[in-house]
Structure formats: C-alpha cells, structure tokens
Amino acid sequence: MVITTELQLVINASMMGAVYGLNAIGLSLAFGTMRIINIAHGALYMLGGYVAYTVLTTLGVNIIVATAIAMVIMFLMGLALENVFIERFRSEADAVAIITLALAILFEQGALLVWGGIPRGVPPLTTAVVEGFSLYVEVQRFIIFAISISLSVGLSLFLAKTKMGRAIRLVTFGEEIAKSVGINVTRISMLVFGLATALVVAAGSLSAPLSSLHPTVGWSLLLTAFIVVVIGGLESVNGTIVAGFIYALVEAFAGFYIGSQWKGIVALIMVIAVLTLRPHGLLGKPVVRF
C-alpha cells in the first residue's frame, strides 16, 4: 500500500512538475539571454490564463486550442513589451526589475478591472480517469503533462538545432561577440521575450482547469519559478525542465512524510544545498561573458 502511495505521489507530482518546468523556462531563457529578471513573469502567467479563458468562452473551443491562440496573442504582446518597456533599459538590470514590477501590478489591476475578482473556473478537458493496480491517472493532467513536456523539449531542441536558436545561445555569451558575427541583438531580445511570454502563458492557461483563475494567482507561481530556475541553473533550459520535476517531487514527498507545513521549508533547504554544492545549479555551467 505504501509503495502504491509513493507511486501515486510520483505520478501526480510528475504531472505538476512538467507545468512547474514550463512555468519557469521563460524566466530562465530571458535571464540567460538578456540578463534581466522579469518580475512580471507571474502576472503574464495569470494574464495568459485569462486570455485563454476569454478565447475559450468566446469561441467555444477547448483549453488546448484556447492555449494555442493565447500563446500567439501573448507572444506578440511579449514582443511589444520588450520593444516599448525593456529594450532601452536592457543593460540596467535594476531598472528592468522595477519596470517589470510595475507591469506586474498593472496587469494584476487590469485583470481585476476586466475580469473582476471572482475566480473563474475553466471547464475540464475531460473528467476521465484511468485506473489500474490501485493507481489512477487523470487523463486531463496527463494531456497537460504531455503538452508541457513537448513545449519544453521543443524549446530545448529549437535552441540546440536551429540557426535562430544558436544565435540566441550566442547572445548568452555576450552581446558584443554576437554583434561581431552580424547577429541583431535587439531582434533576438525581442524574440526571446516573446518566446518567454508565450511559454509562461502556456503554463498559465494549461493549469487553469486544474485550479481557478484569479488576478493574484501569478505571485506564488513567480516564487516557484525562481526556485526552479535556481535549482536547475540560471541559464539552463534543460536544467529548468529537470528542476521542475525535482521541485514537485520534493514538495509532494516532504508534504507526505514530514508534514504539509514543511513543503516550502524543504524546498528552500534544497535551494541552499544546490547552491552550496553546485553554485551554478544542477545543470548550469559557469559562463564566461564577452
């Protein structure tokens, strides 16, 4: 019975871990490439959920189609945000942090005005459950898990295998070196911010049927994203994906074996341990910038 419980915890935590990874990956990408900390990351998660909700209720599509549409809309919004608010301050990390904090508050209050404070319920994709060997898998969670993994791995492959991806990676080594080989850093930054926005929006809208939408949902997810990124390695997309699973598993097992109150404490102990043993995160590498 205990083994069944542990397996069930692994199943449920893995489903959640994929979403945690997807939620954090944009933060990692933006930090790695642009060296900015986007405090509005959580608010974009929330906004993505609401945009998908609006698409879903207006067009009568399911959450997956709504997520795809929301990703496109918010990708364009990400491009605009970068161009209007971030580009000119990109070299000043403090200024970007303050600007994105202001954007976060603006989005939160905007969501409150547009959608109101009452939490919005997003219809489940399906309520089907697959049972066997005293275990169960929610079909909906599994679909969300599969899409999250596909998006995360897709980004990883994009960065590794495509010309544009290689250009993005080169920018992480330094703007000057990238410029010297003819890369338009401004355009890359816009693209990265747009991609980061689209990915966090995907996490926000795919999670919506599992919880409920409300204007303040982003803040706790922002904290989780920071923890996941630090564990995985600040500039490592693959590390972030892995760390999402580790975080969710640690949270579930600590909650079960030690106590619910200890989940957060154990997660923070893990962060300290990782930073002590591997200061660049689990899969992060020291980067020499030029």
Next chain:
Amino acid sequence: MKKSYLAVAIVAVVLIAAGAGAYVLLTPQAPSEPLKIGILASLTGPAALDGADLVNGHTLAAEEINNAGGVLGRKIVFVTEDAAASTDLAVSGVKKMIFDDKVFAILGVQFSGMSLAVTPIVSDNKVITILNVGSNPAVMTQVTKQYDKFKYVFGIDQVEDHIAAAMYDFMKNVVKPKSYFLVAEDLSWTHAYASALEPLMKQGGIAVAGQAFPAYQAKDYSSEVEKIKLAKPDIIIISVAPPVGYTLLKQLKADPVTSKIPIHIEWYPGSYFDEVKQLETSTPGFFNYITVQSSWHPGAALTSKTDSFVQKYQQKYSKWPGDPAASAYDATYALTEAIKKAGALDADKVVSALEKIDVQGARGRIVFTDPNYVHNARDEAGYMPHMVVQWLDGKPIYTWVQGAPNLSKGNYAKPPT
C-alpha cells in the same frame, strides 16, 4: 465731492461687512468636520476579494448613516489603507491612520496575525478598533487579561473555538461521522480552531483520522490527498480559503477514493456564492453535496435587517455580499450607535457604550458580551449563529442554523457512495 465719495465708500464697506456678518449669523451652521474612521483592508494580493467585500460593507453602512444625518451631526469619512495581506503593511497602515490621518476609530483587519500585530498599537493610542475578521482567541484574550490596556479592541467575527463548537454540534447531530480528516491552511486561526475541535470530537466519539496544514496559497495538494486516502475518514473538513481552496477541491474530486468522501468546508466566505455559480457553470455539479459552515450566508434571514442588506448590496455592487461585507456593515452600525449613545467622540465613553450595545445587524444580534472573550460579539445561537449550507445543483440549501431549526430549509443529504 471727494468727501461724499469717501462717505459712500465707508457706508458701503460697513453695509457689506454687516451683511456678511448677518449672513454668517443667520445661515444655518456649516456642517461640522467629518468623522474620520480608518479601514484596514487587503485590497491587493491574495486576500483582495475579501478586502473589497469588506470595504463595500463599510461603505454601504456609512452611506445609509450619512443619509440619515450622520453621527452627532458629522458625516462619516473613511480613510482606507491597503494591507495587501502583509502584517508589515498592516502595522505601517495603522500607524499612518492614527498619526497622520488622526482617525477616531479603525475598522477592518483581515488576518489573526495582523490583529495580533496592530492591537497593541491601537490600544496604546486609545483608538477604538473593531476587528472584522481575525478575532481569534489569542487576540481577544488580551482584552480579558489586560483590560485597561486592550479595552479599545473589539471583535465582530467568529471566535475559533466557537467555530469548533458549532462544527462539533453539526457533526454529532447531523452528519454523525466516526472519523474526520482536517486540511487547513497554515494560519493562526486554523490552528486555533483545530486545537479546539479535536477534544470535542474525541469526546463525542469522532476520531481524528488526520490533520494537514499546507501553506497558505499552496499550488499542489497531492500529498494531502494521499494522506486522506490512507486515513480513510468518514468526512473531510477543509479550511483552505478560495480561490486556492478550489484547487484542493478539484484534486479531491478527481481522485477515485477521496471523491466518494463527504466534504465539509469552514472558511471565511467572501463572495463565494458568485464563485460557486461560476464554478458550477464550468463544471456542473462540482459543489454537489458539499456543506459550507459559516456565521454568514446571504439567504438565511437572521434579523429584519438581513434581507434588506443583501438586497441593497446586490443593487449597489451586483454581487452577493460575503462574510466580510456583512460583518463590516454591522461593525459600522455598532460603532456609530455607540458614539451616538456616548454623545461625544471620547474613546473611553464610546468603549463603555460599545460594551452595552445591543443592535440588530445583518448577521444577527450584535452584543459585545461574550462570556469567554470580553469585547467579542457573541457568535452563537440567539446572537450571530453559525450555520451550514449544503449545495445541490448549484443551489444553496440552508441545512442547519445553530439554535434556530425554524430557519433551516432542508435536511442534510448524504452524498451517494
């Protein structure tokens, strides 16, 4: 010629001055300075929904009072500070209202921890404070133990061990489970009522199958769901406030084992009637058979004021009033009635008047004479009773009203197994 001009000018000036003087003397006295009252509410952050509800309740009451002539000839003016669910901001907000805005009294306060932090400050400065939410035993016993210092603090909310007593009453006499599992967010008030509930339940033969206190605003409840499955309780008691409370409900409903266990909720419901309606639209039957306990549900006409309050609130804000709105509405009336009885804006006199007050509020009869917690409004049968609503097909059924079976509109229905 010049002299006559001068004489005319002097006469004109004298006449104007006399006219002005007469105008001042003869016109009714200009309105007095407004009565400044502070509201501490979380208008941003995770408790923003309840915070808005709370401010709405105060505003509605103040409008009614002002339209009826105000308090001692003064209009009520609120100064609102946003605590954003943070104790630090609550402390700075209260200090600003006392020292900069010079408020006569403070209303609001949404968390027990916040209440503990601000009550010494308001007491030291003799600022009457009626805690709308967050009047837990640790806060209210301060008044009992150090009356002279803390006599300016009043509470108009449910006290945690009264919540526990009411829950026990409902469980023992209506649901009759053999065991329960409590999942409550890790906050001061939930620990207080969990501690009070356990001995009562044990005494009544209801075993504690387990307890879990996940963090406030947790995102995943997998470990709690697994614990419940192993514990096999007859009922799950939840005190995880919305909106994250709905995440827990969804996880419990998705699990083939826990979905068959009855759920009883005790939280401070904000506008949760509207939330249930919203969730039922997206997932019909989601709330079926769930029972929700509170000392406020808009629908049980506890007093002659209840229905009119609900009606006016809905007209003004286009939503159901939640628990914070109702208690805020009653707190505003209680304070202003006490000021009228005291006849002056003298804190000590108003404290004495509040101690003797007996008014019909929207939530019940407001009397600050709780035998165990001096200065807390009595939240029990005959005063502000606790009640239980059971949801069926998106409709609330008033299943149990403490000490007032005549107000119950249906029997508790056991969920199908």
